[in-house]
Amino acid sequence: MLPKQYRLKNRSAFKATYRVKNSFHKGGISLFIGILKKDDSPTKVGFVVSKKVHKRAVKRNRLKRLMRESYRLLLKENNLGNSQKYLSLIFVGTDKALGKSFKEINASIKKLVQGVQ
């Protein structure tokens, strides 16, 4: 789990990020990007796995934790590239990403983050 200042909270913040309609897809994971930053506050991140992806909470939590852990490691290495210019990011997991190992998830997240212009 990330520290609180990096977390995207609040329903309206999620709505605003989706409304920008700037998204990339890779390996069953979608990345939604919000608007550009104006001040120095840290980039906030949300992780979403819908109930439609799988019925069981354990499988959904597993995917969310893997995505979160992968992002945390990249943040720690300071290897996030241009993505830190934006105010908010949302990673959405789909049924294709379900059941994949940490290595595969990590590769997808890395490509997504470094592909941001």
Place this chain on the structure above:
RNA sequence: UAAAGCAGCCGGAUAAUCGCGCAGAAAUGUGAGGAAAGUCCGUGCAUUCAAGGACAGGCCGCCGGAGAAACUCCGGACGACGUGAGUCGGUGGAAAGGACCACAGAAAUGUCGAAUUUUGGCUAGUGCGCCGCGUGAGUGCCAUAAGGCACGAACCCAGCACGACCAGGUGAGGAAAACCACGCUUUUCCGAACCGCCAAUAAUUCGAGGCGUUAAACUUAACGCCGAGACUGCCGAUGGAUUUUAUAUCACAGGCGAUGGUGCAACGGUGAGUUAAGAGCUUCACCAGUGGUAUCGAGAGGUAUCAGCUAGGCAACCCCCGGUCGAAUGCAAGAUUAAAUCGAAGGUUAUAAAGGCUGUCCGCCCACUUCGGAAAAAUCGCUAGAGUUUGCGGGUAACCGCAUUCCCAGACAGAUGAUUAUCUAGAAACAGAACACGGCUUAUGAACUGCUUUAUAAA
């Protein structure tokens, strides 16, 4: 030894690195389950409403006990299944009444028709088909890893038209819509009441049919009664006919419904007696049910005996009986603080309308009431409880009592994770708290333990 039955145990461990929630000033402590699941029952807790009355309605259903309660648990009774250990059971009433019992069968619980009373009903259907980010076989194109895009029969379907026939018609009054027309207008819908028709049930009456008795005298009358009942079935006592006068024959009257057959089920069953053959025979014996009595048991019920009553199934269809339930909404309940507040409709004299009294009606209440939209922050509720561990006592048990010990998640885009190595078993199943608790149901990996039964072998 093998195969079964019942019960129990466990729900990964260790190390390194990088992380998260909560508490705390910090050090540090602590952090998913046996089912946290399904939401199938039952509680607590919270808010709103409840003058009163009537009627509906839900749930439960062998007996005793436990429990806050329960579609809960324990012990027992009875029934069913199993060689057995055991397992399963929504298990009151069919003699208050109604419905249903296909096919087969003579017949499925009782003749047929009409009238009156009562109750219910009085259009089915066919064709064309709006809308729709509704469902969508199939087809085409692009990509060929997944897939994406387009077309799309048919169905659902607002509505429109036609409308057979087994009977519908008149219509006070009310509502909505339309207008060069504002009307004693037109159209559509609802509809009290009346007339008529159809169906059903019960009661009564009448008729038809059948049987018996009596009378007349040869097909009628009077009185009484009425569940049906196949077969070239069985019988031929009684009455009759025939002529061969008999121990005969008769698709004659009549007697019988045993037997055969149908079916899930045929009016308790089996055997004897009686008889012309038989039976439903106030005949006898045994078995089953039912009722009475005695006795054992706390009771469900068991046993014995007498009566001689015999009653189809279905209540997991309606119903009856007994018991029980204030209703609604669920912690996103709700409380406090702060901030913000737009539109539409009806009423504002009274009535009406709308709203409330949270199943319905009567009855009562109200003067600001209803509906829709937008925006949503913090704190509390929130976890010490029908609690956990161990021991003793009571009880067959469920469970209860006393003592002792411990404090053991509390989030709000939502914590308990990732990687590597070793081990059990080269790969650990099912599965993640969201107010709490008691049950039920379902999912689930590997290894192990105890008791019991049956079979086989040996001593």
Place this chain on the structure above:
RNA sequence: GCGGAAGUAAUUCAGUGGUAGAAUGCAACCUUCCCAAGGUUGACGUCGCGGGUUCGAGUCCCGUCUUCCGCU
């Protein structure tokens, strides 16, 4: 978290405890010089799954799985 509905042929839908149906699609044949349309015939079903009640269950009762919808 709470509440409601559905599951029947390849598809969309009927179905009063008693032999599972309709339309479209599919297959074969007829018709035509050929195709379409039309006509005739046929295959299509564990009534989501598992128990129970009943002589008999798609229908009644219980459990379970899946899908969809609504409230917040």
